[in-house]
Amino acid sequence: MASEQGMSGIDVKAITSDLNGKLPLWIDKVYQFDSRTLAIRLNGENKARNQLIVEAGRRAHLVRSLPEPPKNPPQFAMLLRKYISGGKVLAIRQHGLERILIFDIGKGNLVYHLIIELFDEGNIILADESNLIVKPLRHHRFRDREVVPGVAYTLGTTDPTASLENIAAVLAADDRDIVRCLAIGCMLGGMYAEYICTKAGYEKTHPAASADPARIFSAIQDLFLRVVQSPTPVIARKHCEPIDLWDGNGVTAYPTFSEALEAFYPLTKAEKKSSARPKIPKEDRIRHHQEAAIKKFDNTIRNNEEIVGAIYENYQFITSLITSLDTASRQLSWQEIEKHLKNAKSADAKMIVAFHPGEAAVEVDIGKRVKIYVHEGLEQNAGRYHDLIKKFKKKKAGALVAMKTVQVKKTVRKRDFIPMKKLWYHRFRWFITSDGVVVLGGRDASQNEELVKKYMAGGDLFVHADVHGASVVIVKGKTERMDEVAQFAASYSGAWRSGHASADIYSALPTQVSKTPESGEFVSRGSFIVRGERTYYKNVPLLVGIGLMLEPNAAMIGGPPSAIKGRTAAYIELQPGQFEPNDVAKKALRILKSKIPEDDVKSLKGILNTEGVAGFVPPGGSDIVGHHEG
Incomplete structure (x- = not known):
């Protein structure tokens, strides 16, 4: 979960997934606002424009608008423009669960790596195809690590959450309780460590060495799946999280994790000076995002209600479809069923617009595109959409309660300062x-x-x-x-x-x-x-x-x-x-x-x-x- 100090490894995983969903991307321009804050304009297909802000050691996420760039760009920004502007983003990845975000960028016949470090004081490093450092934002020379031009950039050890074998090794070697092993040894942090304990059915004080690695690994994979495939971004108390672990209680929901992070983090010094981003009070920004979230919830509820209505209006067709495909799937493979139906000329067959063999489901066009699971009855299929309606109505209710609790504060001169991390x-x-x-x-x-x-x-x-x-x-x-x-x-x-x-x-x-x-x-x-x-x-x-x-x-x-x-x-x-x-x-x-x-x-x-x-x-x-x- 993101705090005022910076983003966690789970947060970086969520942002990495969000950015990958926007590929292909091309590097437009790079801007530098101060000694640790940069921004990158990322152009997508169909003239899509994305704006990434990076605060070394703290955060990296998309924003709606960027501060006014300095008239004379600093040397590091000019160097990045020289090497990567116009380049195509080949991949965006995270190293294990560490707070390291890596852009692989192809330009001509060369490949560069733009490495964003969000731990400790942070850094932004340009490396070549062989991982030799071209130039870092900050030079560092320590006993076991050098971040200077011409030196190979090295990444950390194996990700403890990457496999069942890795988890088993971490648990077996740890003499602490399970929650501390997960929080520290697996880099999950306290809140997510407690979530994993609950999902795996362990008390927090259970010895790590005697826990079942398979149960722990399964719970971790479930967490990662939620973060990557079903994010529900919220601001909860003094944290910003990619998934809602609070069941909508006392949280403010956002459509995307980047929007939540943009609302959560205070304006940088450059953003405060910028005329491109109006000085809107934090309470007003939160209310704006709450209203946008409620509007999105209303649209989702309305869409699912229309789907339920379409299912019942086409009762005979849906029932017949379920019966025939359920029977066929017990005799034929889904590839054979798909081939047969695509060649069929009946009106009913043409209403099937997509196949999902892994889920034993098809997508039909009955005025609305509806996914039908062929091993479930009509009522069960409609029930899936009823459950979504209930879920989003609950989210809407939580957002409405949160809106009522937002206090309009008097304008004060007090500023928020970020303490230097202890090194x-x-x-x-x-x-x-x-x-x-x-x-x-x-x-x-x-x-x-x-x-x-x-x-x-x-x-x-x-x-x-x-x-x-x-x-x-x-x-x-x-x-x-x-x-x-x-x-x-x-x-x-x-x-x-x-x-x-x-x-x-x-x-x-x-x-x-x-x-x-x-x-x-x-x-x-x-x-x-x-x-x-x-x-x-x-x-x-x-x-x-x-x-x-x-x-x-x-x-x-x-x-x-x-x-x-x-x-x-x-x-x-x-x-x-x-x-x-x-x-x-x-x-x-x-x-x-x-x-x-x-x-x-x-x-x-x-x-x-x-x-x-x-x-x-x-x-x-x-x-x-x-x-x-x-």
Whole structure:
């Protein structure tokens, strides 16, 4: 189920199915609105136009209209236009149940893969036919994964839900209860895991290892079938779901999952500025979709009522058809029956317009196209349509109740901010350079050891202040802003605690760093021996910036002022001084709050706090020497 944080694997499965239903498609233009939001115009047959919006790490779905594109397209959008505009979409697929959507695009004699990652911070990656990365939206270099040009893009492990054997292996190896095994081990999430338990007839606390894999696999396949073939999109509470698991109680129904997601997710910054999409209050948008859903329900109810009427009006023909085909099917194959009836010249035979051998059914034209199941009587056939009428009347009633409960809220200035997702490296000291490279630093001797032994890779750079007692700093990739890296290393070193204004810094390659001492030497925990030539940066000034970032996600960030000032709504600057870290954090917090609208401060209560600021204050005394609005 989709949340404010982003879409789940089940949601991606639903959108993949929806998009596949619109094939064939051709790539028209690609637009980029900000650092994580793109849109693609997809042209279909008969001049059909579809508009896909993609927010890396969060969502990907069709929308009715796109924001006004920037006059000067960013480089990544221009690169995608160069490679894939005019290309034909050959396939749209999901990798297992992961939050990864892949477009296979043919252009000329070449095939490209446009990979949309909707997990963690997300990414959008263009790869060639061999899966070598041409260009990603964001460059990443981690210990076990690189997302940079020229490197092969690798996908994850086998899908645990793909087969009965896979499910059996997952269950047998899990010592948790069945609901947690399904939610985490099978990537289904809590709500769908509970649904599977109910369908398979297990209590949530039943041990996973003793569950019957066949029952679990059957329930999962039933869920996937509903998502792909019979979606019933709804917004329920604080989630958006491709199928209604609430029986219409307290939910708002939508004709398509994309329409539900469009109503559910708040407007992006670019959409708010766009004149192409009017600023309609959320309550009005929900009511509009509710009215559209009710209209669709009314049409479905009316159509099925007309079908029931047509069945009874043609009572003799339907009864005769059922009797004759039921008898024939016990002696002949459906292929033989179809061949015989297509060659028949009787008026009754010509009323049969389609055959469905797998369902033992035919479709007849009696003023309405009606599917008749030949092993069931007339009343049973009519009953199928009566059941549909009841189902949609119930949905309509639920939608009418939901419309009455929509509260018209007063207009307030409060904005919805999306908190930054917690990433693995946030427990270290960290910042991102002006050119987008992650830089990490150890908070203590233990983290220094961990960074070098576990996270330092061949393409990284080892950086250290030339003083006793300093953070080990690892640059995760190549950067043109070594001035920022050096300032970071200098500021989180013993030089700050000693009250110095500057410090000397050096860098070395990973191959030069060792824990092996010479004879008679001792290397303490958190310390390392660096052999060979080093690159020095002399008299680097000690200065730290701490600020509040609001877009694309809300978070406290820190680092050299030059690295954060373009990303923050407000920031302060620190130099070595006389005030204790906690006192500095409290004072800095008051300053930052004073520069943010009061309503926004309330919305940022979980982010804009003393703890969030204190995490970036260097150990030792500090003075606030400046404060600025971004």
